[in-house]
Amino acid sequence: MMALMKNFTLLVLLCISPCALSDGLPDLGDVSQAVLTPLQERQIGQQSMMQIRASKQYLDDAEVNEYLNQLGAKLVENSPEPSLNFEFFAVNDYNVNAFALPGGFIGVNAGLLLITQSESELASVLSHEISHVTQHHLARMIEAQQGDGLVSMAAIAIAILAARTNPQAAEATIVGVQAANIQKQLNFTRAYEEEADRIGLQLLQKSGFNTHAMPEFLERLQKATRLLDSNAPNYMRTHPITSDRIAEIENRVHNQPYRLIPDSLDFQLVRSKLIAAQKTAPDAIAYFSGALGKQNYGNPLAQRYGLVSALLRDDQIERAAKELAVLRKQAKNNPMIETLTGQILRAAKNYSGALTFYRTAIQNFPQHLALVYDYIDLLLQAHQAAPALKLLSEQLTRHPSDTTLYEQQSRAYALEGKTLEQHQAQAYSYAWQGNLYGAIEQLELAKQAGGSFYQLSAIESDLRELREMLEARAKP
Secondary structure (H helix, E strand, O other), rough: OHHHHHHHHHHHHOOOOOOOOOOOOOOOOOOOOOOHHHHHHHHHHHHHHHHHOOOOOEEEHHHHHHHHHHHHHHHHHHOOOOOOOOOEEEOOOOOOEEEEOOEEEEEEEEEHHHOOHHEEEHHHHHHHHHHHHHOOOOHHHHHHHHHHHOEEEHHHHHHHHHHHHHHHHHHHOOOOHHHHHHOOOOOOOOHHHHHHHHHHHHHHOOOOOOOHHHHHHHHHHHHHHHHHHOOHHHHHOOOOOOHHHHHHHHHHHOOOOOOOOOHHHHHHHHHHHHHHHHHHHHHHHHHHHHHHHHOOOOHHHHHHHHHHHHHHHOOOOHHHHHHHHHHHHHHOOOHHHHHHHHHHHHOOOOHHHHHHHHHHHHHHOOOOOHHHHHHHHHHHOOHHHHHHHHHHHHHHOOOOOOOOHHHHHHHHHHHHHOHHHHHHHHHHHHHOOOOOOHHHHHHHHHHOOOOOOHHHHHHHHHHHHHHHHHHHHHOO
């Protein structure tokens, strides 16, 4: 696993050399490779992601993140760089914001998911952020700072994260003078915003979404800002929205037909899941019960899903099961509803029925990580470590940086009495979360357990790399 981490951390340990700026604003995101290569962009993004996981900003919900990646992939297919490896993730923050990091990492606040009134509106935000990445806007701005001297990638990653996620708190979150100096100059220019709007609209149209959703969303945010006075959403600060910018977008979509694109069920389910999580269980039950009773707004399937989720949280298992039965008749073959079904079976302590259910569900939806996590957890509770390890091995091949899978692998090895492997797997989970000290401690415990020459050599190699990463992080 650490060999995989070397692919993106190797250049984090280096400094970026100064370079002269290229003239003009390339129309297709042509970025000078002399200072910042695509590989380095990816590594800076990975470094930023480690900071996000370490700070607990990451919303660790497999279903929300899977939905964002499915929607994002649909847009990326029609982007100027369809082969670029994008990763979309949710941020556990109910303020309205979204941001792009170098290398294809795009964060979406839970608050933005809730404020968008249609899937086309959400897609318009993602398409804008995708365009910032494919046009290499951050890379081009980083290049503009090279005259200030040598700057480490770790410092750049911290500066970018502060500039993009919460500009109000940037000074408090930045470590190091160099990073602070960079942050002050990393806000997107008007030209970059207009370029991202133009290309984002092209992505929306090619992907089959309503292009009018982009100006409608921006205009609604702008009006909300006037009402809020100085308390504007973070999205307004990281992506300054002017009347001229909205007018330019409206002019571009003026001659395009207004298409009423139906929202996907998953869009509605994800929103209901976030609403239920934001409220207390009793408040969520009252909210969704009221919505279903009036039946004059919203999606009844999503509302019932939210009600079942809230009932489950409130330990009203019998009522949750009854509402779920109605839901499953109305909406079949949906992995989010299947995940909820398994959770209710477990809550009802129907473990044999749950095991049978998960075997079939995993065959039908092998890529749905929430189902995978729950099934593995159930296997471990039943002390069935061997099938759990087999499934974990398959999933880690697909998701080599998944911290939850490594934690479950550590538990499975503990059941089998394999102490070295137990601590090694836990170390990998900590490392991908950015907890380098915890990872080193776990690898030291793995060494004490003893093992083959090959195993101990691999651990020593991992320890050297983690210590190098700690040294690089400590540098200004």
